[in-house]
Amino acid sequence: MSRPCPLSGHRPKVGREKARVRVCRGGPRRRSGTPCLTSAAPSVHNRVRHGVLDLRIAIALLALWTLLSLPALAVERFPPPDFSNHQLPVTTVPPPQFAANPYVDVALLALALALASYLAIRRRSRRGLFLLTIASLVWFGFIRHGCICPVGSIQNVTLAIFDRAYAVPWAVAAFFALPILFTLFFGRTFCASVCPLGAVQELVALWPVKVPAWVDHSLGLLSYVYLGLGVLFSATGTAFLICRYDPFVGFFRLAASANMLIFGACFLVVGAFIGRPYCRYLCPYGALLRLVSRFSKWHVKIPPDECIRCRLCEDVCPYGAIREPTVATAVTERRRGRRRLAVLIGLAPLWIALGFWLGTRLEVPLSELHPTIRLADRIRQEQTGRVQGTIDASDAFRNTGRAPADLYRQALALSAMFRTAGGWFGAWVGLVVAAKLIHLSIRRQRNDYQPDRSGCVSCGRCFWYCPVEQAKQGWIQEVPGTGPLFGENSLPAEQAAGRKMDLSP
Template sequence: MKRLCLLIIPVAFSLFSCQVALGVERFPPPDFESGHQLPQTTYPPAREGVYEYIDVAVLLGALSLSSYLVLRRRSRREIFALMLFSLLYFGFWRKGCICPVGAGQNIVLSVFDSSYAVPFVVVLFFLLPLVFTLFFGRTFCAAVCPLGAIQDLVVLKPTAVPFWLESTLRLLAYLYLGAAVLLAATGSAFIICRYDPFVSFFRVSGNLNVLIIGACLLVIGVFVGRPYCRFLCPYGVILRQLSRVSKWRVTITPDECINCRLCEDSCPFGAIRGSTTDWPKRDYNKSKTRLAVLIILAPVLALSGALATRTASGWLSRAHPTVRLADRVYLEESGKVADTTDASLAFRGSGKPIEELYTDASNIQAKIGLGSLIFGVFIGLLIGVKLIKHSIRWHRTGYEADRASCLACGRCFDYCPREQVRLKKIKEGAEGGE
């Protein structure tokens, strides 16, 4: 019954949100011919600055508590309780804003555009989870991120994803991150915020297409744990790399692994790596040859990536409003379209020369073209590094949580018999103290 309720909650939010979005489209403002004027749109006042720092304080407290619960208390129940609080506060109460996942776009834009000033609170929201990850692993993902929390609630029948497929799907997150950085750096768009799949649920309104995407991810999440976190989250790409070198990390067992294999299937996110002591011997000469071939192929992959993204740069440049406006004005000037748009009418009313608009659009396209080349080289090299990494044999004497992939959810703790012994000793000590 509990699992059924957890499944019904996000579906209900999805249906309700879709009704809200459809309601906006079905009932546009009426067009009166009697001279009636629509009332002026009003907006609620911005939150006072002190409340923003309260949000930062809550984030800092939640990160600290999450790290303590994961590494010291080792309690899945308490981690789950904190996760629910984060979902309610950062998700439904704060409407998913400010979000560390999308805050990086503001940072990037401020680096490439000196006229853009990024709020200090946004910088803190972006940096605090990274700092905690560098020391304690992905405790932000464990119980603080509302995007992860809403997905965690629907993990009911998790199915293992083959390692090769999971490794391939993770490339999508790198592509998403690269596109987001490129478009933010050129002032084109903040696509992470625009296509956030769950913020519409938090606000109970939004674009219908994005709502459908979010609902689909939640349905997939019933069988594939946290699909957005694992395969799409651009912020997760950064967290993965920092978690590899974290000072402390999640361990399945509180002391020495006895290779009982009870934890093997406990992780719905495929983050547990088994012992390699029973692996068959391999022909290391073939391994060395394959490794050498992959190293030689790395420049070829980089060049291929550059060519692929350079081809797509024209499509990416259309995300910038100036480029879209220039294309529209060109179509109108050449007589290929008869009607006009609000944007083109506003431009003509501004008195700005068309040649200047074309020049601005051309400069933007050149910047995006250069950025696309760099982006393509990065993706090509990334694929090469992944192939090289998978050709290397990593030695493990026991079962352990993968540093990069582990979301620190704490599910594996209850499956370890050594952990049960530890908890029993704590309980006996508490009873003896009484």
């Protein structure tokens, strides 16, 4: 009686044992007789304990039990031969091997984040950040095989919100939340030297070139679109798109399909010239952190003291995240800018509405990814004779003995869901575009060269190269040149280039 009920998974409580025994003893307890439905009994028994009612419940339960035990009989297994002297081997069930204990994992993540924040903001140590990057690459990448990472955890959290049957494991939830919390206070220090995907790109950013601003801005929108798609497909329980197209996880596992390895290699080749292409133009978690980082309490600063406007930082930033000081504009220009801003803000709802409308049109291509809809399509095509022959999926469906009409009903409901989801996705894209346009039209005032809070990944190169910092650290005697030096570097080009490769002070 104390066996755990295989259906409900509950171990019956001892205190309620007595009543249940009474119910079951009368029952035909033969064969697979595991009293499953007794888990339904406690709440009833608490209310009615004695007398006729009790008996009636017992009879009802008995009837239910007989009913439930019949299918069990139907699939009853045939016994093995009665060997005279042979012990049946036991089927081995090796338990799951996780790369790390979740407690250790989350603790290490928190530690790495704290260390990265300290190194970037307090200690201002590029070397420390670099070493931490390598350590993170080794641990979160190659030892833990890059899975699960905060980037992918977006989908687990989304699925948990929309799918009542799915509970996100607490370690995954922690992986999702911790970097966001740290970013809220310290900027994207996670991207700087904790994320293994960022780390691998950080290492290959050897000959970075400046991406034209308009390309950078437009490609930057992609990551928000990708975030939208990732959320859409995980919310509908269709796919974990972000994990599927993770370019570097194959390297971390040292095993992947050849095509995914080529894909990752291509990213690295591009990354040699365009710094962190995945982080800047695709990473959906990066998109989230960019939003959060705007409101961070602290953030890396380039010059510790007064900026000498040497532009070294701008030159050295591989990610195009340094914003130059603004120049004063004429009043008429400012007025025009304000008018433009007003128009753009006014147009924002229109963008969103347009996006929603266009998104609902995406129902068919989006839903194609859902296995049930794909299957329903295939079955319909086979039934109407539009395709010849069957595939594994349609054969498997027929073997289940389910009626196609039932499948079509399910597919239709899913389609409707995708229409709504597509609409929200479109609205999100509309919002992103509108926000980008508005953001570009807002005029800001900057006196110094400053990192763009959303684009900056806190890698620390800028303050590493800053002459003011170097002088402060005592690495050089004095700040070369004084005053604003627009248009030319204060250091000879060769020297700057030489320093780029050389990480030791």
